[in-house]
Amino acid sequence: MAILEGRNLRKTYRLSRRNTVEALKGVEISIDQGEMVAIMGPSGSGKSTLMHILGLLHAPDPNHGPAPELRLAGEDMAALSDNARTRIRARRMGFVFQDFNLVPTLTALENVMLACEYAGIGGKQARQAGLEALALVGLEDRASHKPSELSGGEQQRVAVARALVNKPEIILADEPTGNLDSDRSAEVLALLREFNREHGQTIVLVTHDAEVGEACDRVIRMRDGRIRDQGQRAAAVAAPAMATPAAVAAMAGPAVATA
Numbered sequence: 001m002a003i004l005e006g007r008n009l010r011k012t013y014r015l016s017r018r019n020t021v022e023a024l025k026g027v028e029i030s031i032d033q034g035e036m037v038a039i040m041g042p043s044g045s046g047k048s049t050l051m052h053i054l055g056l057l058h059a060p061d062p063n064h065g066p067a068p069e070l071r072l073a074g075e076d077m078a079a080l081s082d083n084a085r086t087r088i089r090a091r092r093m094g095f096v097f098q099d100f101n102l103v104p105t106l107t108a109l110e111n112v113m114l115a116c117e118y119a120g121i122g123g124k125q126a127r128q129a130g131l132e133a134l135a136l137v138g139l140e141d142r143a144s145h146k147p148s149e150l151s152g153g154e155q156q157r158v159a160v161a162r163a164l165v166n167k168p169e170i171i172l173a174d175e176p177t178g179n180l181d182s183d184r185s186a187e188v189l190a191l192l193r194e195f196n197r198e199h200g201q202t203i204v205l206v207t208h209d210a211e212v213g214e215a216c217d218r219v220i221r222m223r224d225g226r227i228r229d230q231g232q233r234a235a236a237v238a239a240p241a242m243a244t245p246a247a248v249a250a251m252a253g254p255a256v257a258t259a
Helices: 047-054 082-092 108-118 123-136 152-164 182-199 210-214 245-255
Strands: 002-014 020-032 036-040 069-072 093-097 170-174 202-207 218-223 226-229
Touching (some): 002 047, 020 047, 020 202, 036 047, 036 182, 036 210, 047 170, 047 202, 082 093, 082 108, 108 123, 108 152, 152 170, 152 182, 170 182, 182 202
Parallel strands (some): 036 202
Antiparallel strands (some): 002 020, 002 069, 218 226
16 A cells, blocks of 8 residues: 655756746655665766655645646645645654755764754653664663764664654654765664664665665666656555563564664
């Protein structure tokens, strides 16, 4: 069953009065629940723009063609207001970025708790959820450390914990291994794959790294603002139910490699 579906997805950026860039040119895409999918293509192919639209960070352009369609678990997302998109992102999606996007003045725990606050969760509940998320990525003993006191691999695992803390249906990651060496890249990729397989979360990764693509169920290839190859879907596997925090910790804790 598709959890993300898009049709007629277009995006044009105006760089100056006379200069525009068509980043997406009528893309059609479908991602199944529980898939781990890589979106690959050369720089400027539109892959990050597509991820931003799928993640409700940007809205598709409504003009110059058929009306865009974007559905999350069957619900229409294309015409939502900015506030509505923000609420859905906070509660149903998690994001991991290449440059970690951690607040340097906050501890690892406080950075993770930010995602709880955006979803309307605060106080002791947010703190407990943050500690559980850090435990899932093997960093419970680094909760009080600030980003400058963590390695690059540890910072990215804090970012993964932040993406996981609200138990989202979908995790979207833009070049999540781009700033890491090969060993730390393998750790982060294994962590994402573990959550995909054990907890049934759908994961969409934008990447240049062929090894990342090979670790996914399917590779979608883009060029010049269009999808050139949707990739071969893996055999359908029933997505497991989301586990309770205690059960998730029991499953994931020992298996996570440390930096």
